[in-house]
Each structure stands twice: as C-alpha cells, then as structure tokens.
Amino acid sequence: MRASILKQDRFLIASVQGSMTDADLLQLREELAAGVRRHRSTGVVVDVTLLDVMDSFAVRTLRGIAQMIKLLGAECVVVGIQPDVAFAMVQLGLTLEGTMTALDLEDGLDVLHARHGGNAANYE
Amino acid sequence: MRQSDPTVPRRVDVSSLGVDDEITEEELLRRKEFLQFGSDDVANLVEIHNHARRYAKSVIEDFYEHLLSFEETRIFFEDPEVLKRVQNAQEEYFLRLTQGNYDLAYARDRLRIGAIHERIGLPVKAYLGMYNYYLRAVASRLIEAYESEPKRAWSAFLSLLKLKMLDIGLAIDTYISARERTIREQQEAIQELPIPVLPLREGMLLVPMIGLIDSLRARLFTEQLLAAVRDNRAKVVVIDITGVQAVDSKVANHIVQTVEAARLMGATVIIAGISPQIAQTMVTLGIDLGRIATVGDLQRGIEQAEELLGYMVARSRERPAAGR
Numbered sequence: 327m328r329a330s331i332l333k334q335d336r337f338l339i340a341s342v343q344g345s346m347t348d349a350d351l352l353q354l355r356e357e358l359a360a361g362v363r364r365h366r367s368t369g370v371v372v373d374v375t376l377l378d379v380m381d382s383f384a385v386r387t388l389r390g391i392a393q394m395i396k397l398l399g400a401e402c403v404v405v406g407i408q409p410d411v412a413f414a415m416v417q418l419g420l421t422l423e424g425t426m427t428a429l430d431l432e433d434g435l436d437v438l439h440a441r442h443g444g445n446a447a448n449y450e
Numbered sequence: 451m452r453q454s455d456p457t458v459p460r461r462v463d464v465s466s467l468g469v470d471d472e473i474t475e476e477e478l479l480r481r482k483e484f485l486q487f488g489s490d491d492v493a494n495l496v497e498i499h500n501h502a503r504r505y506a507k508s509v510i511e512d513f514y515e516h517l518l519s520f521e522e523t524r525i526f527f528e529d530p531e532v533l534k535r536v537q538n539a540q541e542e543y544f545l546r547l548t549q550g551n552y553d554l555a556y557a558r559d560r561l562r563i564g565a566i567h568e569r570i571g572l573p574v575k576a577y578l579g580m581y582n583y584y585l586r587a588v589a590s591r592l593i594e595a596y597e598s599e600p601k602r603a604w605s606a607f608l609s610l611l612k613l614k615m616l617d618i619g620l621a622i623d624t625y626i627s628a629r630e631r632t633i634r635e636q637q638e639a640i641q642e643l644p645i646p647v648l649p650l651r652e653g654m655l656l657v658p659m660i661g662l663i664d665s666l667r668a669r670l671f672t673e674q675l676l677a678a679v680r681d682n683r684a685k686v687v688v689i690d691i692t693g694v695q696a697v698d699s700k701v702a703n704h705i706v707q708t709v710e711a712a713r714l715m716g717a718t719v720i721i722a723g724i725s726p727q728i729a730q731t732m733v734t735l736g737i738d739l740g741r742i743a744t745v746g747d748l749q750r751g752i753e754q755a756e757e758l759l760g761y762m763v764a765r766s767r768e769r770p771a772a773g774r
Contacts, residue, residue, distance in 0.1 A: 404714075405716065407714045407715050408680075408715075409673070409676030409677050409679070409680060409711070409715065410673075410676075412676060412711035412712070412714040412715050413672055413673075413676060413707065413708070413711045415711070415714060416707040416708075416710045416711045416714070417707060421710050421713075421714070422714060427713060427714050427715065427716045428716035429679070429680065429683055429684075429685075429715055429716040429717070430683075433683070433685075433716055434716075437716075
C-alpha cells in the first residue's frame with residue numbers, strides 16, 4: 327500500500343500505512359524528495375503510528391529519507407513510533423541515529439514550528 | 451527478624467509450617483544410609499528401651515535444671531505450665547527413641563518439633579545443647595547398666611548417636627528452610643514493588659527507581675515507562691536511581707535501551723543520582739552512556755528537565771515563609 331503525502335502549509339505530512347513493502351518505502355522516498363522540491367517545504371513529518379513492525383530495511387530507509395530531506399534544505403521528524411516497536415528497534419540496534427523523533431503528529435509539527443518559528447514571517 | 455518471644459505461639463498450626471511434605475520415603479532412606487543406620491541399630495535401641503524408661507525422667511529433670519540456669523534459655527520456660535508440657539513432650543520423645551520403627555511418621559514428627567522450636571525462636575545452640583546433654587547423660591547411664599559388658603554399652607550408644615544425628619539433621623533442616631522461606635518471601639516482596647511513574651509537570655515524568663533491579667523488573671519498568679510516555683505525552687523523563695544499590699551489565703544495558711526507545715518516541719531521558727559505586731560499575735563494565743544525559747542528583751535533573759520544557763521556576767518571595 328502506498329503512503330499518502332499531505333501538504334500542510336510549508337510542511338509535508340507522510341502517513342505510512344500498516345502494510346508497506348520495501349518497494350512502497352522506496353517510492354515514498356522518491357515522492358517526498360520530489361514533494362519537498364516542488365512545494366519548497368521546510369519540514370517533513372513521517373508518521374509511522376500504524377506500523378507495528380519495523381525491520382532493518384524500513385529503519386534504514388527512514389534514516390535515508392531524513393538525510394535526503396536535510397540535503398534538500400528541509401527537516402524531517404519521525405513520529406508515532408509505538409512503545410513495543412521502539413523497544414524492539416533498540417534491541418536490534420536500530421536507533422535512528424541523528425533523526426528527530428516526536429510522540430505524534432501534533433508534537434512533530436510543534437517541533438518543526440519551533441525550529442522554523444523565526445522564518446514564519448517570510449511566508450506570510 | 452523474628453524476636454525470641456516465648457509468649458508467641460503456644461500451639462502451632464502444624465499444617466501451616468509447610469514441613470509435612472518436605473521429606474519423602476527415599477530421602478529418609480538416603481539419610482539413614484548415609485549415617486549407616488541399619489536394622490542392627492534398631493535392634494540395639496529397642497534393647498535398651500527398659501533402661502531408657504528408668505532413666506528418662508531423671509535425665510530430663512537434670513537437663514531442665516541445666517536449661518533454667520541460663521538466662522537466654524530460661525525465658526522460654528518461665529511459665530510453669532509450658533515447662534510441664536514441654537517436659538512431658540520431651541519424655542515422650544526420649545522413650546520414642548528406643549521404640550524402634552523409625553519410619554516416615556517418625557521423621558515428620560521430628561520436622562514438626564524442629565519447626566515449632568524454630569517458630570518460638572529457640573536458638574540452634576540450645577537445641578544442639580539438649581542433644582549434647584542427653585547423649586552424655588545416657589552414655590554414663592548405659593555404662594552403669596552394662597558394667598560387665600562395655601562393648602554392648604558402646605554399641606548401643608553408637609546406635610543412639612546415629613539416630614540422634616538423623617534427628618539433628620532433620621531439625622536443623624527445618625531451621626534452614628524456615629530462614630530460606632523468609633529470605634525468599636522478602637525477595638519476592640521487593641521484586642513485586644512496582645516502579646512508580648509520576649507525572650511531575652505537563653510533559654514531564656519522574657521515575658524513582660528503588661531497590662534491586664533484576665531483568666524481570668527492568669523489563670516491566672521499560673513497558674511501563676514507554677506506555678506512560680505515550681499516555682502522558684511526556685517530552686522529558688527524569689529517572690532517579692539514587693535508591694538503586696547495584697546494577698549489573700544486563701540491567702544497565704536495559705536502562706540504556708529504554709532511554710533510546712523513549713527517544714524514538716520523542717522523549718528525552720535524564721538519569722539522575724548515579725551513585726559512585728554504580729558509576730564505577732558502569733565504567734568497569736564498559737557501558738556506554740555517552741548519548742544519555744546524566745546529572746548528579748534529582749534536583750539538577752528536574753532543573754534540567756524544566757529548562758528543556760521551557761519552564762521557568764521563580765520564587766514569589768525573597769525568602770521562604772517561616773513555618774508555622
């Protein structure tokens with residue numbers, strides 16, 4: 327199943343579905359890269375609330391997405407990692423090093439707002 | 451610790467002592483084999499029964515006189531009624547020693563007696579002292595009784611010694627098992643103590659860790675903490691480990707993993723109150739806390755958490771109001 331990408335103001339919100347294949351994840355990466363470019367977004371929230379399994383490929387792809395978005399001049403926050411998923415990831419040594427995380431969509435948007443608060447005036 | 455209070459249980463509910471099932475037929479047989487207690491010993495003992503009947507009462511009277519001359523044993527027998535009852539029980543036991551048929555019922559009876567003595571807090575040394583006194587008294591009585599046959603007296607005495615050793619073994623086991631049960635119960639009580647997760651301010655959780663943290667408790671702690679982070683929408687968690695006496699590498703790693711898992715959920719964890727010993731253990735074990743924020747004490751931890759959350763705490767008065 328493909329992830330849906332919503333545009334909200336200067337941010338993009340990608341909702342990852344419960345059943346994502348590796349190909350879906352790679353496609354998400356491409357679409358996000360294109361989306362950030364097209365909309366001149368300053369931040370991306372990747373919401374993984376619905377994911378109940380996070381394998382090493384998914385984690386690597388997420389980290390890749392975050393790094394790529396950074397190279398494009400925007401920031402990425404991964405939100406909605408569930409408690410058991412979080413602990414399973416840590417036990418496997420998949421800690422999403424260098425990637426911002428937040429509890430849920432709301433907090434993720436707050437993080438982005440806080441980091442770009444100073445620029446808000448330029449957009450209005 | 452149980453106080454040596456002789457007024458406690460007059461009559462002990464034996465079924466609650468939990469000793470009834472602790473000895474089996476095979477176990478008893480093994481014990482007897484180990485002591486080389488055989489049928490000839492039984493025969494020897496039965497043979498001296500008539501002598502035992504004669505000397506039992508006087509030995510017991512002497513023995514209690516001896517007991518009562520010591521302060522620490524006298525307190526158990528201050529009530530004359532108790533003394534009377536105990537002496538009767540003792541006499542019964544002495545006579546039982548030379549009646550043969552040392553079966554499972556006999557062994558259970560010894561366990562029961564041992565458990566009762568443990569319950570009232572009679573010290574082991576007094577218990578052993580009784581056996582010592584008894585053996586010495588009987589030895590001299592036997593020598594007198596078999597004056598012309600010292601060999602016979604000697605072999606009867608040895609049989610008695612074996613039986614006594616069997617009894618001592620059983621009685622001491624009840625002492626040990628009672629102690630072990632106490633230790634086990636205390637350990638369980640400690641382990642069952644839940645680790646509280648306390649919301650301190652909006653977005654801040656305080657987790658005071660206390661006592662022994664083993665793997666099981668650490669796992670429960672992780673589940674609890676991560677669920678609390680989600681439910682309270684916590685952004686900062688302060689874990690205070692001042693009350694933790696020791697950590698092993700497994701538990702330390704578990705804490706590290708919990709911290710990282712919390713980070714994946716968007717929460718920052720601050721560890722406060724690492725004691726010098728734990729700090730040393732962690733360094734010795736090579737546990738990397740590089741990515742974990744640690745502070746000296748809880749106060750600093752809360753201050754730092756407030757800073758992260760953007761709280762500013764200020765006094766409303768120059769000086770705190772005087773207590774009334």
